[in-house]
Amino acid sequence: MSSPSQPDPRFEKAKLGDDELLVAHEKALGPKPDERARYRLAPLMMLFAMAGVILFAATYLNRYSGRFDRSVYDETALPNAGGAAEAKVDPAVAGKRLFGTPGACVTCHQATGEGIPGVYPPLAGSEWATGSEERVIRIVLFGLKGPVRVRGTDFPGTAAMPAFGASGFAWSDEKIAAVLTYVRQEWGNKAAAVTPQQVHKIRQSVGERKEWTQDELLTVK
């Protein structure tokens, strides 16, 4: 089957021994005699090919890497430019969720905003809730203690309102603004919305303190 010129496939004789192979290839790496003073084309072409590949790689990487930002999932977007834009939150929706958080507002003031007669004051139609932003923000940030008069009824102050701005809940300016906006526009209340900037200003100017009393708040305009 095999022609005489073909080596026998059952055992093809090696034409180069192990040691000859090592020596020959070591020599191939050494300096070559430059007899005809000519450039060798292959290394030059390979250099150009490699440079071309690196150019492509760098360009592509620059354009589609999303600046290596871990939040960019679309290769054509840049961080915080279109693809990674922050979603806008509706304060009324966020406020309702915060109001209903277990242990927060709803626990005492109830989902109806009517509170519990004689113990927890109402929010619906409350002159405190719909009145000056300066006072209501202070109440939510730092809490309220002692007797308080709401809708013409005196509450003895057996239960204190905790602070939502600091330890425990530690709500951000955005969260406090959202929950206050909700309270001031629900159950027939029609007061202006509260902005995070207003909350921020009061938080900065008051600093740290304990719960307010009614008399202290009344000095705030």
Add this chain to the structure above:
Amino acid sequence: MTTAPIQAGPTSGEWDAPAGAGAAGAPGRGPLLFLIGSALVWLVVSGVFALIASIQLHTPGFLSDCPILTHGRVRVLQETAFVYGWLGTAGPALAVWILGRLSGSPLRGTSWLGVGAAFWNAGLALGLVGIAIGDGTGTALFGLPAYVHPVMLASYAAIAIAGVLAWTGRRRGPMFAAQWYAAAALFLFPWLFSAADIMLVLAPVRGVLQAVVAGWFAQGLWTLWMAPLALAGAYYVVPRLTGKTLPNYDAASLGFWCLVFVGGWTGGRHLIGGPVPAWISTLAVVTTAMLVFHYVVVALNLRPALGAGSVLRFIAFGVGSYVLGGFVDAVTAARSVAVSTQFTTFDQAQQQLALYGGVSMLLYGTLYFAIPRIAGRAWSSADLLRGHFALAATGIALLVVSLGAAGLSQGRDLADPSVSFAAMATHMQVWLLVATGAQAILLLGNLLLAVNFLETAVLKPGSGEGVAS
């Protein structure tokens, strides 16, 4: 062909090369033949699983009542037996042998080689049973159950000792390309496998990071382990059989370092369009393109393989597939192409082109060169060898073309919401039938190799079969 009985002595020429793995009873002969023989058993086993899995793609009812042989498990069994059983057993054995030959001294650490070979095969057998009963990890190319991972790592280390000793104890300082690739492959597998073991099994990372690690491992196992194993053989056999220095050999080291540095970054291309930060896929697209440089260098260096000779024909086919596969990878990594080829059988076509057409064919060629020199006896049949080449070449071509065509049809149909799933399956049916035929042809070809090996290295026909030098 000269016929003379082999004499185990210093004058018997080719058999007794300095590595000492030639003459009967020389160090390393038994363990090496055991490793290669067991690799061929796993090759045939994986061929049977491949046939079952392929039939199930067009005849879903086939063996579906048997939980052990449902498609999900058979696919993993086939992949594991092929990658760890065939490529991962024959590859390191040949790498150790090549490092031994080029070291200029007889192999050392051969009892470790034997112990490692025994435990590697035992671990693999246990692992395949584990996969069949549903203990697999479910990660691509990493399907072995968690409890055999330590056995695989330890036994691999035992096998590699002989290679590392031959490499560090070599007589000549400067190394040849085959030594770079063989030594790199021996060292890179434990790193890949143990890193994947820690990050996916022992202390699993959470969320999408798992997909990133799995993609890195699957691609790394191929680029940094299987490809170097196969290239070590090709770089060794081609100059020895042609008798000439490799052309453009001065670029070989660039090709090697390109593979080692860039190859590990290409895994993210399997995650294109997935829920991972964009830069991971982008980096993979870029590095897959840069890897083209490696393929060009390999093609330039190994082009003399196109010369005559039955053994070199395997290598030439392997180099061709390897380089073609590299270019196809670079094209399909582009995002616009990936959207229609990903998650289709086109992915499988690429994998078969790389693992069967590339790595396997290169290992076949190295095997046909090495076995007579390890066993000290010529192959018992030239016709089986030629038949194996014809069947393997036909089978691989048919398999890759049919899976590729089925994948393109699938990709087109998947992108069109008006095409029903049943219609999609009907469109692919013909190509999947061809793929099953291709798997049968490949299995037959591998059986020819196994029979030839059995007659040559195990059954030991009478004297007079040996060829001295």
